[in-house]
Amino acid sequence: MLALDIRALRRLGVIAPGECIIDTLHWSIGGLSTASARLRADLSDVERGGVMTIVGQMPDGAINQPVAVEMVPSPFGGHRCYFICPFSTRRCEVLYYARGRFGSREAQRLSYAVQGMDEVSRARRKTAKLRSRLCGSGSHPRARGRNRIDMVSRLRQAEHDAQALYLDRLRAFTDRSGSRRMPGETP
Known part of the structure; x- marks a missing residue:
């Protein structure tokens, strides 16, 4: 999902109260460029707020959309x-x-990714997330010291929970099929 996060834009210097800034933003998925847009953020009047204009080529066509920006002391x-x-x-x-x-997530009627997942998928997602944090990915550095020790124990527990959920689901499935034996069990 293509997104504009005002906190990230502020860290990058695209959003700065009291200034008018023009910059280009590129979105990519898996290293492949998907879209780009020119952002013009005019926040020169701090008291009244400002406007950011998005002009660019999106996957389904061109866009030219103004978005109001409110600045709260x-x-x-x-x-x-x-x-x-x-x-x-x-x-x-x-x-x-x-x-x-x-538009906002609520206005676009979008749900979070985990809302459409079952228990096993959520447990697997949790282990993958912990594993990537443990190794360090993107802008997150590798965990060190006590944080790393705690993360390793949380990862082991999450892997154990995911395996238990998977086996419970498998047992329920084999009970319905009439089989008395679990895959991998000796007769």
Whole structure:
């Protein structure tokens, strides 16, 4: 899913209160470029907020969409930025591209990936996630010291839980089929 995260854009310097910045954003999946867009973020008036215009070539056609940006004063100084969803007019930090437009997850009626998974798939996803964190991937460095020891024990427990769920599911399946023997068991 193509997404615009205002927190990541702020870290990259594309969103800066009091400035007008133009930059290009590229999305890729598995190293292959899927889409690119030119972002023009005009946040020069901190009090009234700003607007970010997205112009680019998406997988299903061209896009030219303005998105309002609200800047809220932070209690410790500075400002916190939010997108205003073009559909629901609610604050959000991430906009997702679906049906030719960017909008919030709720407005686009998108669900989280785990909501469509069964127990075994969620357990396997958890082990894969822990394994990738343990090895270090992308911008996350490899866990070290006590964190690594804790992560190894959590990974072992997650693998054990995933295996137990899988065997329970397999037992239930073999009980329905009339077989009295589990695969791998000796007669």
